[in-house]
Amino acid sequence: MKYMVLIADSEDERAATPEADRMAAYGQIRSWWNEHVASGQILDGYQLQPTETATTVRRDPAGNVTVTDGPFVEAKESVGGYAIIDVADLDEAISLISGWPAEAALEIRPVIEA
C-alpha cells in the first residue's frame, strides 16, 4: 500500500537549535532516508522551504480565486516535508515512520491509487 507521510515540526524550535546540532540532525535524517529509499519503502519525498515561503490559492465554488500569503493553517507545528512510502500495511508504515530520527509529528495517510 502507498501512503503519504506528512512530516511536521516546529519551525521556531528548529530555528532556535544551534547550527551544529541542526546539521547533525540533518545528517541523521539523510542517512535514515537513504537507507529506506534503498530498501524500496520510500518512493519519493522532499523537505520543504519554511512556511514563510508558502502561498495559498483558494478557489470558491463560483470559480473565484484568491491568493494569500502563508500556509492554509497557521499552527505551532507545520508541514516541513513529505514522503511517499510503499509498505505492506499500516503496521509496517507505523514501524518505519517510528524510526524518523528527529522530533516531529508524522501524519500517515493512505493515498488513493487509481
Added chain:
Amino acid sequence: MTVESRRAAIDERLAITVREERSRLVAALVRILRDWDLAEELVQEATVAALETWPRDGIPQNPGAWLLTTARRRGIDRLRRDARYRDRLAIIGAELRNMTTPHSPGGPETGGPLDVDDRLRMIFTCCHPALSREAQVALTLRTVAGLETPAVARAFLVPEATIAQRIVRAKRKIRDAGIPYRVPEPAELPARLTQVLTVLYLVFNEGYLASDGELAERRELARDAEWLGSLLVRLMPDEPEALGLLALMRLHLARVDARFTSDGAIVLLPDQDRGRWDRTAIEGATHILEQALRMRRPGPYQLQAAIVACHAEAPSYAETDWAEVVALYDRLLDLQPSPVIALNRALAIAELRGPQEGLAAVSGLQGRLDGYHLYHAARGVLLRRVGRTAEARMADERALALASNPAERRLLEERLAAN
C-alpha cells in the same frame, strides 16, 4: 430442577455457546472474506437460525460447524454472485473441514491453532492504536462480544446512531488505512496488549460502576468484559497481565451482590455483608492471580487484583491486612504514578496508621484531584473521623456538587443529612 430452571439452564448454555461459536466464526470469515460487514451478516443469519432451531432440536454435537455450514449455505448465493468472493468459497469449504472438532465452551481450545489465531487477530485489530478509544470499545463489543449496536448504545448511554457511525468509521479506517488483521509481532506485543487490556477494563468499569437502578444492559457490560477477559486468557495463557485483569474482574464480580441494598443504595466496603460474597468465585479468582504471580512479570493489573484479593479474603474490614494493602499500593504507584491510586493508598494509610496520617496523605493530593468528587468524599470521611465536622460537611458538599452517579449522590446526601 424445575421446568423453568432447566429451561433457563439450557438458555444460558445456548447463549454461551452461540456467543463463543459466533466469535470464532466471524473472526475466521473476516480473514477469509476480508470483509467485516459481510462476515457479520452471514454469521448473523446463522445465529438467528440457531436460536430458532437449537432450543427445539438441542445444541448440535459441533455447534461451530453447524453455524459455519448454515452461514455458508445462506450466504452461498451472495458469494457466488460477487466475483470477488467466488474464489473464497473454496477456502470456506476447507475451513469447514478443519472445524469439525467438537468444542466445549469454557473448556480448553480444541479447534486447532487456526481459529485461535483468528480471534486474537480480531481482538488486536479492534483495539489497534490507530483507532480512537471509543471506536475500539464499540468495535470490540460489537464484533468480538457480538453485542447488537442498540445494546452497545444503551449501555454507554449514547445515541444508537452515534455508535453505529463509530463502528462504520472504524471498519472503514481498517479497510482504507490498511490496518492489518494480525497478531502483533513479539516486539510490539507488550504495548499492543496493554491497549487491549485497557479497552476491556474500561468496558468492565462502565458496567461495574453503574448503579443498581441503572439499565440492566449497563450492568451486563461487566459480564461482557469478563467474558472477553476469559477469552483473552484462553488465547494467551502465558500473559500474566491478562490473567491479572481477569482475576481483578472476577474478584469484583464475586462481591457485586453486596454492593447495593435492595432499593439501589450503595453499601461501602466496611458495611458490606461479607456473607453475600461468592466465596467459590473469590477462591477461583485468587487461584488465577496466583498463577499470574508465579510467572514473575508483575504489572498494574496483577497488583490491583492482589489489593482486591486482600479485601476479598479478609474475614472483616477491621481484620484486613492493611500493611500488605499499603505495600501493594506503593508498588502500584511505582509502576503507575496516578493521583487516584495515591488517593486509595491514602485511605489504606488511614486504616494502618490512623485518620490523621491518612488525612495528611489525602490533602497532599488537592492540587491534582480538586475536581474529583471521590477526593472530597474521602476527605469528608477522614475529617469526620478526627472530629472536624464543619470541614467534613464542606468536603461532602463539594463532592456532591461534582458527583454525577445517582447512587453516589444519594450516599453523599444521606451523609450530609445525618450530621
